Amino acid sequence: MEGMYIVQVTMPQFQAPGTKRARLTEQHETGVGLEALDTPCLVLDLDRLDTNIRRMAELAAAAAVRLRPHAKTHKLVEVARRQLAAGCDGLTVAKLGEAELLAEHGVDDLLVAYPVWGERKWERLCRLAEAAEVRVAADSFEVFAGISAAAASRGLSIPVRIEVDTGFARCGVQSTAEALALAQRLSSLDGARLVGLISFAGQTYAAGREGAGAAAAADAAWLVEVAGELRAAGFEVPEISVGSTPSAPHLGKLAGITEFRPGTYVFSDRDQVALGWGTLEDCALTVLATIVSRPTAARAVIDAGTKTLSSDRAITAEGYGAMRAQPSWRLASLSEEHGVLELPAGEGPIGTRVEIVPNHACGALNMHDWVAVVQHGEVVDWWRVEGRGLVR
Numbered sequence: 001m002e003g004m005y006i007v008q009v010t011m012p013q014f015q016a017p018g019t020k021r022a023r024l025t026e027q028h029e030t031g032v033g034l035e036a037l038d039t040p041c042l043v044l045d046l047d048r049l050d051t052n053i054r055r056m057a058e059l060a061a062a063a064a065v066r067l068r069p070h071a072k073t074h075k076l077v078e079v080a081r082r083q084l085a086a087g088c089d090g091l092t093v094a095k096l097g098e099a100e101l102l103a104e105h106g107v108d109d110l111l112v113a114y115p116v117w118g119e120r121k122w123e124r125l126c127r128l129a130e131a132a133e134v135r136v137a138a139d140s141f142e143v144f145a146g147i148s149a150a151a152a153s154r155g156l157s158i159p160v161r162i163e164v165d166t167g168f169a170r171c172g173v174q175s176t177a178e179a180l181a182l183a184q185r186l187s188s189l190d191g192a193r194l195v196g197l198i199s200f201a202g203q204t205y206a207a208g209r210e211g212a213g214a215a216a217a218a219d220a221a222w223l224v225e226v227a228g229e230l231r232a233a234g235f236e237v238p239e240i241s242v243g244s245t246p247s248a249p250h251l252g253k254l255a256g257i258t259e260f261r262p263g264t265y266v267f268s269d270r271d272q273v274a275l276g277w278g279t280l281e282d283c284a285l286t287v288l289a290t291i292v293s294r295p296t297a298a299r300a301v302i303d304a305g306t307k308t309l310s311s312d313r314a315i316t317a318e319g320y321g322a323m324r325a326q327p328s329w330r331l332a333s334l335s336e337e338h339g340v341l342e343l344p345a346g347e348g349p350i351g352t353r354v355e356i357v358p359n360h361a362c363g364a365l366n367m368h369d370w371v372a373v374v375q376h377g378e379v380v381d382w383w384r385v386e387g388r389g390l391v392r
């Protein structure tokens with residue numbers, strides 16, 4: 001019947017101390033408007049999500065590069081499905097647990113862009129490699145040798161990429177000479193075979209909107225140059241992979257790369273808007289919150305703090321998120337469960353609801369077990385954040 005929806009509510013069962021407490025079931029309503037949702041609540045707008053997914057797929061197709069988005073942003077199987085359906089060639093993850101989750105749901109082409117270290121992980125990696133095509137990126141012989149030994153003992157050969165530090169100062173070999181030496185040592189391994197190079201251009205964030213294009217171009221040129229030296233020394237380097245959402249608007253100018261790995265674009269957030277990926281209107285992931293206290297004329301307190309939004313500061317803006325309908329209000333500070341808003345006297349009485357575009361969508365998503373999925377302002381589904389907590 002039109003307008004009907006199912007409300008699943010399990011009331012708390014209060015029991016005597018020491019008795020095992022009944023697990024509470026969340027209230028997951030569909031067919032209702034945003035105003036019906038209890039707060040704080042993470043909300044994902046389906047049309048905006050699909051627009052971001054399509055936009056990136058079109059950019060990659062126009063640049064003739066393979067697209068392998070980073071799933072750490074969303075940790076959601078359904079979003080992974082939508083990315084692949086839109087033409088992505090595979091997915092990137094940071095953690096084996098994320099890779100296992102996606103493989104369990106049928107994703108068969110994965111890059112673990114993280115140094116996989118330790119016997120237990122190498123064993124898991126091998127089991128994964130028996131079920132899906134899995135590449136691993138790392139920057140040391142120690143990691144590759146460990147992977148190789150585990151793989152070779154099972155008759156496997158795992159494709160690996162050398163990570164190059166092109167200026168972000170995180171992981172990565174520090175010079176072409178180091179890349180050459182590592183490639184040389186890798187060629188002695190039976191269970192790991194070199195298939196390419198990878199970098200992460202995190203420096204595009206610090207470069208800002210004006211500098212992101214030059215930073216992205218320098219990152220790609222660096223990696224292409226290292227690949228050229230490796231090829232000249234006789235190594236095959238078919239895969240040259242770069243990534244980061246701020247590089248995306250400049251993708252067409254990154255000559256020589258074969259693969260692009262953006263992550264945050266899928267939702268976008270306040271940082272990405274500042275760096276050139278769409279507008280605040282295009283951001284698909286928001287947090288609904290309510291003003292619960294109005295202690296002074298200029299201060300209101302909302303029911304969302306760091307445990308809802310994360311503590312991520314904005315790269316170029318002040319405050320902890322943008323108020324979609326009240327752009328002049330400033331989310332000035334957060335404690336765990338409180339957010340302090342600065343706003344004009346007389347505005348925002350207790351009970352006022354706000355929709356916040358987070359500074360960093362990946363951090364905000366990671367705070368929640370469930371996300372309300374909305375379309376045209378109506379809740380159409382609830383997705384569990386399956387990858388949350390899979391940090392090993």
Ligand SMILES: Cc1ncc(COP(=O)(O)O)c(C=O)c1O
Nearest residue numbers: 070113200243244245262263264
């Ligand atoms: C190795 C790697 N690749 C790709 C990405 C995606 O970058 P972004 O979220 O800026 O799009 C990240 C982000 O942390 C990363 O660490």
